[in-house]
Amino acid sequence: MGEFGLINRIKAKNVTRRAETIASIGDDAAILNPIGKQVLTSTDMLVEGIHFDLSYTPLQHLGYKAVAVNVSDIAAMNAFPVQITVSIAISNRFSLEAVDMLYEGIFAACQAYNIDLVGGDTTSSNSGLIISVTVLGLADAKQIAHRSGAKPGDAICVTGDLGGAYLGLQVLLREKATYLANPDLQPDLSQYDYLLERQLKPEGRTDFIHELAEFGVVPSSMIDISDGLASELLHICTASGVGASIFERQLPIHDTTMLVAEEFNLSATTCALNGGEDYELLFTVPLADLEKIRHLPAVTPIGLIREKQDGAFFVTEMNEAIALTAQGWVHF
Ligand code: ADP
Ligand code: MG
Numbered sequence: 001m002g003e004f005g006l007i008n009r010i011k012a013k014n015v016t017r018r019a020e021t022i023a024s025i026g027d028d029a030a031i032l033n034p035i036g037k038q039v040l041t042s043t044d045m046l047v048e049g050i051h052f053d054l055s056y057t058p059l060q061h062l063g064y065k066a067v068a069v070n071v072s073d074i075a076a077m078n079a080f081p082v083q084i085t086v087s088i089a090i091s092n093r094f095s096l097e098a099v100d101m102l103y104e105g106i107f108a109a110c111q112a113y114n115i116d117l118v119g120g121d122t123t124s125s126n127s128g129l130i131i132s133v134t135v136l137g138l139a140d141a142k143q144i145a146h147r148s149g150a151k152p153g154d155a156i157c158v159t160g161d162l163g164g165a166y167l168g169l170q171v172l173l174r175e176k177a178t179y180l181a182n183p184d185l186q187p188d189l190s191q192y193d194y195l196l197e198r199q200l201k202p203e204g205r206t207d208f209i210h211e212l213a214e215f216g217v218v219p220s221s222m223i224d225i226s227d228g229l230a231s232e233l234l235h236i237c238t239a240s241g242v243g244a245s246i247f248e249r250q251l252p253i254h255d256t257t258m259l260v261a262e263e264f265n266l267s268a269t270t271c272a273l274n275g276g277e278d279y280e281l282l283f284t285v286p287l288a289d290l291e292k293i294r295h296l297p298a299v300t301p302i303g304l305i306r307e308k309q310d311g312a313f314f315v316t317e318m319n320e321a322i323a324l325t326a327q328g329w330v331h332f
Pocket of ligand 1: 007027028029030087117118119120122
């Protein structure tokens with residue numbers, strides 16, 4: 001079909017929702033009007049074989065996730081996403097239907113997050129698939145939350161629950177190995193639905209940014225959890241020049257995560273601390289602000305910001321303090 005045919009096909013299915021989008025796909029550049037706001041932008045690139053494996057990742061989910069992880073970066077600044085551009089490099093092993101499925105996921109995410117696809121680039125690659133999404137977000141200057149604003153005495157909170165996406169990946173990797181050994185086996189994965197969704201279809205927590213605005217709270221610092229709680233908390237500590245203590249007994253861990261961690265002989269706590277890709281928000285607030293939002297189901301307080309010289313540590317259920325280390329999430 002060729003590059004222009006493909007772009008026209010994408011354009012024909014594209015919907016513009018936002019007043020801030022003046023002109024979208026079709027000219028040399030999109031035209032946007034931020035209407036007096038601060039503009040935030042962030043980019044994430046996903047490479048086949050490094051960030052995703054198409055043997056167990058449906059293309060619709062991949063498209064959705066590529067958008068969601070970018071939305072998550074804007075949410076982490078306490079801002080709202082408004083537009084994205086999507087650039088793809090595809091090899092000839094991908095059919096037109098495959099590209100359609102990818103864009104089905106991208107369009108579904110645009111609808112879910114109320115954002116516009118306003119452009120991108122299309123090119124061929126020698127082998128795999130590469131998707132790069134750039135997101136634009138808007139915020140009032142005084143709303144923006146940086147990594148650097150945490151103060152001793154602030155509460156440390158997370159949204160949602162942790163460790164599920166990592167265990168979802170372990171389930172997928174195990175099923176892939178089983179399948180390769182015996183392609184006739186049809187696994188029943190229904191008991192893992194929650195974890196598979198956490199891995200394959202994560203959400204950027206824009207919903208929570210709306211709630212913060214509703215209750216008039218701006219976090220003193222915030223970051224999204226893409227590489228694991230421990231690593232992200234250390235980023236906040238470094239950027240803010242503070243220490244921290246978090247408590248094992250307060251970590252939000254889903255029942256399914258608990259059960260499946262046991263099945264894999266893993267510690268659910270380790271999954272919550274070091275597992276990647278939950279895309280929940282880690283944030284800090286002064287105690288007075290915590291009182292305004294702690295009733296929200298999304299919010300779990302997990303610890304306190306301390307003075308820098310106290311260090312950053314994790315307190316186990318046995319009351320042992322362990323220094324936090326950034327296990328991170330290394331993709332090679
Ligand atoms: P140029 O040669 O000026 O870079 P292109 O032919 O690459 O123009 O793109 C034409 C239009 O289509 C532009 O508006 C561009 O942003 C948009 N576009 C190209 N590829 C994609 C894509 N994969 N998804 C969405 N929009 C795209
Ligand atoms: Mg181009």
